[in-house]
Amino acid sequence: MVVDVDELNDETVDRLFHALADTTRRDILRRCVRGELSVSRLAEAYPMSFAAVQKHVAVLERAGLVSKQRSGREQLVRTDPDAVGRARQALDELESAWRGRVDRMARLLAEDAGAEEPEDPGHQENDTPEGPRR
Amino acid sequence: MVVDVDELNDETVDRLFHALADTTRRDILRRCVRGELSVSRLAEAYPMSFAAVQKHVAVLERAGLVSKQRSGREQLVRTDPDAVGRARQALDELESAWRGRVDRMARLLAEDAGAEEPEDPGHQENDTPEGPRR
DNA sequence: CACATCTACAACCATTTGGTTGTACGTTAG
């Protein structure tokens, strides 16, 4: 769903996967899919304090997985339908390296190509091996 | 293929996404796709110590994303082609929550149903707060 | 109005994470 051409930079993907790497947060995502829920309503479902759930929602929000909308004194949380699409895209970019999706693959492989290539879109790499230690 | 009916429990998905939530580790995955690399070879590519890279590889290994195979005095790392498939499956399970229903109508219905403890088809209903631990 | 709710946020604490250095051990090269 209109998720394709975006460039997902490292920080974005970091936040995305980090947000997904917690059972409680994934459960919050599932709950807020079928309808907006207030934070306090959410908090009732988990064996932790309101503040803790608030923090989890904040993590999801910074990752772009949910958004909050004020309604009176409540803050309604709803998951962004395109969000999982972004995570999927990040996986696609990984998977394409060996699943043969040629279009993205070229750029990903170009970063190294077995020898030394000046282009390094993904990661800072020591073209001059300055010695890993120290 | 060969990725379908597996049960992905919470811990597994936690480890999977956590392993993916780091730029260096994702880069290691990409590098080890095109061929096995020894850990020390990998370590040359990053501005950190050998031991640090070793730890990253260990995280990827516990997540099932790579496997190591001894070859002489070297330990060759290669990524598991099915691994990203497992991550994708975890996303599928999230996405199916709102892929399987007509979005806007679902939200309208959910406003109502959500107010009275809806059954939770497809996931562990957490209405009894005993939920995820860490 | 008084009061209960819902939220925001700060301060604090224990554990984990991501990095370091140092040491030990097996394996290959000279």
Add this chain to the structure above:
DNA sequence: CTAACGTACAACCAAATGGTTGTAGATGTG
């Protein structure tokens, strides 16, 4: 055999994470 290499692992450290409690500000309700 000796030396260099590749690895494993322990000990240590700073910072982030995930949780707590407490306080305070808006907002709805009697």
